[in-house]
Amino acid sequence: MTPSTVDELTVALRxxxxxxxxxxxxxxxxxxxxxxxxxLEGEAGVGKTELAKALSAITGGRLIRLQCYxxxxxxxxxxxxxxxxxxxxxxxxxxGQAVAGRETLHxxxxxxxxxxxxxxxxxxxxxxxxxxxxxxxxxxxxxxxxAFLLELLSDFQVTIPEIGxxxxxxxxxxxxxxxxxxxLHDALKRRCLYHWIGHPSLEREIEIVRARVPGVPERLAAxxxxxVQRLRxxxxxxxxxxxxxxxxxxxxxxLGQQExxxxxxxATLGSVLKYHEDVERVRDAGLRELVGEARGx
Amino acid sequence: xxxVAAGPGDAVTRKLVTFGRILREAGVEVGPGxxxxxxxxxxxxxxxxxGQVYHALRCTLIARHDDLAVFDAAFRAFWERAPSxxxxxxxxxxxxMPDPARPRPAxxxxxxxxxxxxxxxxxxxxxxxxDELLRRRDFAxxxxxxxxxVRRLMxxxxxxxxxxxxxxxxxxxxxxxxxxxxxxxxxxxxxxxxERAWRARKxxxxxxxxxxxxxxxxxx
Numbered sequence: 001m002t003p004s005t006v007d008e009l010t011v012a013l014r015x016x017x018x019x020x021x022x023x024x025x026x027x028x029x030x031x032x033x034x035x036x037x038x039x040l041e042g043e044a045g046v047g048k049t050e051l052a053k054a055l056s057a058i059t060g061g062r063l064i065r066l067q068c069y070x071x072x073x074x075x076x077x078x079x080x081x082x083x084x085x086x087x088x089x090x091x092x093x094x095x096g097q098a099v100a101g102r103e104t105l106h107x108x109x110x111x112x113x114x115x116x117x118x119x120x121x122x123x124x125x126x127x128x129x130x131x132x133x134x135x136x137x138x139x140x141x142x143x144x145x146x147a148f149l150l151e152l153l154s155d156f157q158v159t160i161p162e163i164g165x166x167x168x169x170x171x172x173x174x175x176x177x178x179x180x181x182x183x184l185h186d187a188l189k190r191r192c193l194y195h196w197i198g199h200p201s202l203e204r205e206i207e208i209v210r211a212r213v214p215g216v217p218e219r220l221a222a223x224x225x226x227x228v229q230r231l232r233x234x235x236x237x238x239x240x241x242x243x244x245x246x247x248x249x250x251x252x253x254x255l256g257q258q259e260x261x262x263x264x265x266x267a268t269l270g271s272v273l274k275y276h277e278d279v280e281r282v283r284d285a286g287l288r289e290l291v292g293e294a295r296g297x
Numbered sequence: 298x299x300x301v302a303a304g305p306g307d308a309v310t311r312k313l314v315t316f317g318r319i320l321r322e323a324g325v326e327v328g329p330g331x332x333x334x335x336x337x338x339x340x341x342x343x344x345x346x347x348g349q350v351y352h353a354l355r356c357t358l359i360a361r362h363d364d365l366a367v368f369d370a371a372f373r374a375f376w377e378r379a380p381s382x383x384x385x386x387x388x389x390x391x392x393x394m395p396d397p398a399r400p401r402p403a404x405x406x407x408x409x410x411x412x413x414x415x416x417x418x419x420x421x422x423x424x425x426x427x428d429e430l431l432r433r434r435d436f437a438x439x440x441x442x443x444x445x446x447v448r449r450l451m452x453x454x455x456x457x458x459x460x461x462x463x464x465x466x467x468x469x470x471x472x473x474x475x476x477x478x479x480x481x482x483x484x485x486x487x488x489x490x491x492e493r494a495w496r497a498r499k500x501x502x503x504x505x506x507x508x509x510x511x512x513x514x515x516x517x
Binding site: 023033195196 | 312348349353
């Protein structure tokens with residue numbers, strides 16, 4: 001069942017243990033109603049990728065994920081010809097003494113020898129529910145690939161020279177994420193709805209931790225969230241996201257902690273901070289005081 | 298907001314166009330396509346809900362994180378004023394400036410800019426002086442905080458590292474034919490070179506030799 005209002009969508013996301021604020025829920029709702037791709041930007045670990053997973057679970061649409069990287073090209077993202085099978089086919093024909101003609105050539109570049117990659121899979125689908133296409137970390141891909149995506153995102157169609165233009169009968173729901181390591185092209189952004197996900201407020205972060213870490217003591221969730229919020233105020237190379245808060249709380253829970261203790265915090269700091277300098281910075285800022293503040297909060 | 302909800306669709310359109318013009322004047326690129334999206338967006342949300350209206354406009358009109366602050370200020374000034382009396386012309390709405398009593402109105406901000414700038418400059422001077430001091434300090438006597446600052450300065454230096462073209466060739470998208478790799482790939486397709494591979498000279502950091510004279514014996 002696909003939610004039809006912002007409130008229904010918020011509740012449905014909550015059922016998937018994804019706590020979306022009003023803004024995100026509104027924008028996601030709009031993206032579904034208008035049939036436009038949703039471009040999510042924000043720091044790492046604020047739940048951009050998770051949203052696509054939650055959406056897929058809500059709508060029952062298959063999640064198709066395309067992880068972008070430097071140098072990704074059409075052969076990796078859209079389709080490739082299966083050369084091995086084509087050669088095998090030619091050999092078989094040769095063994096049967098068949099004469100290769102126009103027909104054969106046509107056959108050779110038919111759908112049977114097409115290796116489908118995520119984008120083609122999303123465009124040409126037979127699913128009952130439209131699939132959710134997640135184009136993850138688009139900022140890692142090159143300019144050319146971004147340009148290639150334009151046709152796909154505005155018309156939901158792709159062109160394969162040997163076959164022709166393939167149009168999506170059921171438009172996939174598209175979510176793009178970017179960590180903003182570079183500014184994306186305006187042409188791409190114009191085809192998307194844009195939303196910036198920031199770090200959540202303290203209350204929301206506590207809620208998120210409690211939803212994501214089942215069985216966590218209320219006090220531990222509140223203190224861990226307060227501690228991480230305090231860390232974000234320090235001048236760190238890489239501020240921890242909600243994902244780190246969740247990981248860390250899980251670690252603390254696994255260690256049988258009921259609330260924050262300076263010793264254990266110091267030992268587990270590595271699951272919150274991913275740079276040695278940041279760990280040192282926090283230790284210098286006075287770990288004991290930070291923990292004390294978080295416990296008092 | 299009540300004027301929007303009560304007015305005919307045409308009024309919303311005109312108000313939105315005016316809002317787009319305000320944003321453009323503030324330096325945000327808002328084309329007609331975006332406005333169209335915003336209008337469709339407003340259709341799909343609950344107009345009585347401030348949050349939904351705000352985000353419907355924001356996600357359709359804005360595409361850069363840096364523009365969010367401008368949008369927020371414009372939204373507050375334009376859509377959240379007290380409901381205007383009927384009969385007020387649209388141009389009045391468009392040209393009206395935000396209420397000076399509001400916490401962050403645009404004109405007051407401009408006035409504050411100069412003072413802020415001066416403050417910033419002073420801070421910069423202080424930072425520069427501190428960095429200057431670091432230059433003359435012995436590593437052994439630096440505090441942890443100073444060491445960290447030095448490390449940051451060194452990172453800045455490293456970022457300035459000049460590059461040069463290497464004489465060696467590395468795999469690339471275009472360049473000269475990479476025979477070895479082409480043949481190896483051809484083996485997979487029974488000796489037919491379906492895909493050719495290329496090599497090109499790569500960019501490598503220029504070599505930089507840093508002499509650190511600790512004892513001072515190399516001083517001229």
